Amino acid sequence: MKKSILFLSAAALLAVSCQNFKKGDGGLEYNIVKDAGSDKAIAGDFLSVDMTIKSDRNDSLLNSTYDLGLPQIVQIAGDSIPGGYKGDYNSMFRFLGEGDSAVFKLNLDTMAARTGQPKPEFADKFVTFTVKVRKHFKKGQLTDSALYGQLDTYFKGELEGLQKAEAGKITKYVADNKLEPKKTASGLQYVVTEEGKGNKPALGDTVVVNYTGKLTNGTVFDSSIKAEAEKAKLAMDPMRTFEPLRFSLGNQPVIQGWTEGLQLLTKGTKATFIIPSALAYGDRPAGQKIPPYAPLVFEVELVDVIKGQGIAAPAPAPGEIPAN
DSSP, X not given: OXXXXXXXXXXXXXXXXXXXXXXXXXXXXXXXXXXXXXXBOOTTOEEEEEEEEXXXXXXXXXXXXXHHTSOEEEEOOOTTOTTOOTTSHHHHGGGOBTTXXXXXXXXXXXXXHHHOOOOOTTOSSEEEEEEEEEEEEOOTTOOHHHHHHHHHHHHHHXXXXXXXHHHHHHHHHHHHXXXXXXXXXXXXXXXXXXOOOSOOOOTTOEEEEEEEEEETTSOEEEESSHHHHHHTTOOOOTTOOOOOEEEEBTTBOXXXXXXXXXXXXXXXXXXEEEEOGGGTTTTSOBTTTBOTTOOEEEEEEEEEXXXXXXXXXXXXXXXXXXXX
8 A cells, every 4th residue: 555545544543533532541642543343452462553653843743654664563561561651652552453543642741750751852742643553463372483473474474565566666656757767787767857067986986966865655764955854854963964975986885776876977967866675775674764675766966076096905804815
């Protein structure tokens, strides 16, 4: 299912329930939007959930499983969990079973009082969790090995779904944006939007690059340009100085799609790279925005090319004699 549809579904859950919250223990407020009548989770169980987390300050989105395209696996802890209390994060999921959906407002004043930890700076009084349960894994009489085996099989299936969907995501992005990209033997696709006039970089040269990176669904995950980062409402590190990225091509690690793609551009060129996951992060997620098997789109500008000394020789292995 597409991220946009799922995210709208989460927003709809929040909208229909915002006036119907009940009071629970520890200041927790909740509304069960859908009760599927299934068994509710108990200690030792696991839930696979789709979830968004929002702050009550400017209604800002803190995290979303929909960005990764993967559910979150939540373990239901016992009552004796250190730092736990009635109305905490773990308490929320005990209201839920397979097929259920709900909205919870976690009281930060209670959390601070019960745990002795300061309130987070990103919210005022509440953090809101909008949750839909995909699957309930019941511990019951299962051994830990059997239960974890079920979870492993389930998650591998989710990953296979993302892998199978990748080619379609690239095709759709190209079609939706009416692009006519060139394609290299590795699978990298690129479109030059403004041709430069300088030299092309070679391995070992230092390149200076402005960029904005996003998923094929439009979610921006990083940018070297402050205006673009603000437009995308990215979390802003007050210590970050927004400036072009400078690195030695082939000597300092970047994703393979960049190493290959930048060598195709002349100084001053602006281009769009469409990079398959095999040339990016593969089957690994990267941060909270980039899921496994994610094709990436980069709008890049090759600001400068500085002649280098070539690729540095690898350091000799322990006991190995360097070549003369």
